[in-house]
Amino acid sequence: MCTGGCAKCLGGTLIPLAVFGLLANILLFFPGGKVVDDNSHLSEEVWYFGGIAGSGVLMIFPALVFLGLKNNDCCGCCGNAGCGKRFAMFTSTLFAAIGFLGAGYSFVISAVSINKGPKCLTTNNTWGYPFHDGDYLNDQALWSKCVEPQDVVPWNLTLFSILLVIGGIQMVLCAIQVVNGLLGTLCGDCQCCGCCGGNGAV
Template identity: 55%
Template sequence: MCFRGCAKCLGYSLIPLAVCCIVANILLYFPNGETKYANDNNLTNFVWFFHGIVGAGVLMFLPAAVFIRLEHDNCAGCCGNVACGERCAMLSSVLVALIGLAGSGYCFIISALALQEGPYCMTGTTWEYPFANGNGGYLKDHNLWTSCLEPAHVVEWNVILFSILLTLSGVQVIICVVQIINGLIGGICGPCCCGQEYSMKA
């Protein structure tokens, strides 16, 4: 029971993280609350990967739902044995956790790449990636940020939101890894399967 209780807590923790990732990704489309840059496609290419909306967002509701339901799920029994069904449910949660790990890992990687490349902005007369070849050095040298003239404060906007996505997806990765370990231990070391009588009173 403690393994499934742990999974339930992990599932509930994924929901607010996923919602925050969706919101952060959506905000990236509207620097300073303006829509014209999205309409003119003057945004960094990485916002079109939908890494926060899909990868660390919508996709994460699947493992969250499965983890929460584990406390009452026994896969309708297995070999006619409730204990075996609970073991199967724990092991199946590992597969779902791997899906969550893929989604959150995808968001983490895209966010890291976006931070390294920097924003797409106007630097005088042209739109470009002024920090693309700096290996993320602009993150430490705030004096360079003034080279982006439009959208106003786009560097701060991108750095804050991509950093939020990087951090939240990193937490999701940890949660999914914890559930993979929890599911394996709960499935392998849980009640014996298909050979012993299971009783809730024992």
């Protein structure tokens, strides 16, 4: 596949992933599907905006750049018809690196939160983190330690797991674009638009 076409495919995949990441993070502000009376009762990791900033906003810009590469002209510079295309592919590697860091941030925040467990009102009538080193993951009976918000354990576990998977996929896709962009920079794209003398297809 041409490097530009590959980038467009990656960009088209990243867009819905970014949207799902945004939605998942927003839902974390409503544990158990309910509005909390005190925001301090939310888990700390919710406020790190892993899905909103990392897998969401920071992923939108690389995705848009990738989508635009397919139709980017290659009219070049300094008399080199392929210069513009190569520069665009090089630029995409920089955006891919930014996207990789954003996805990695979301991935790490999600992993930490899953291991730590949610903040909740415990059976001791205090707000805190009753789980330790992911012990609740293998023992569902421990979930009863959380009294309020209702169903906060499966809620947080599900949404942070979704963010973990999304972050992992985005990291892989951005890593692919780094390689793809470097190939496009070194070798050029297999297609060139008509302004380069009409030798290539759009």
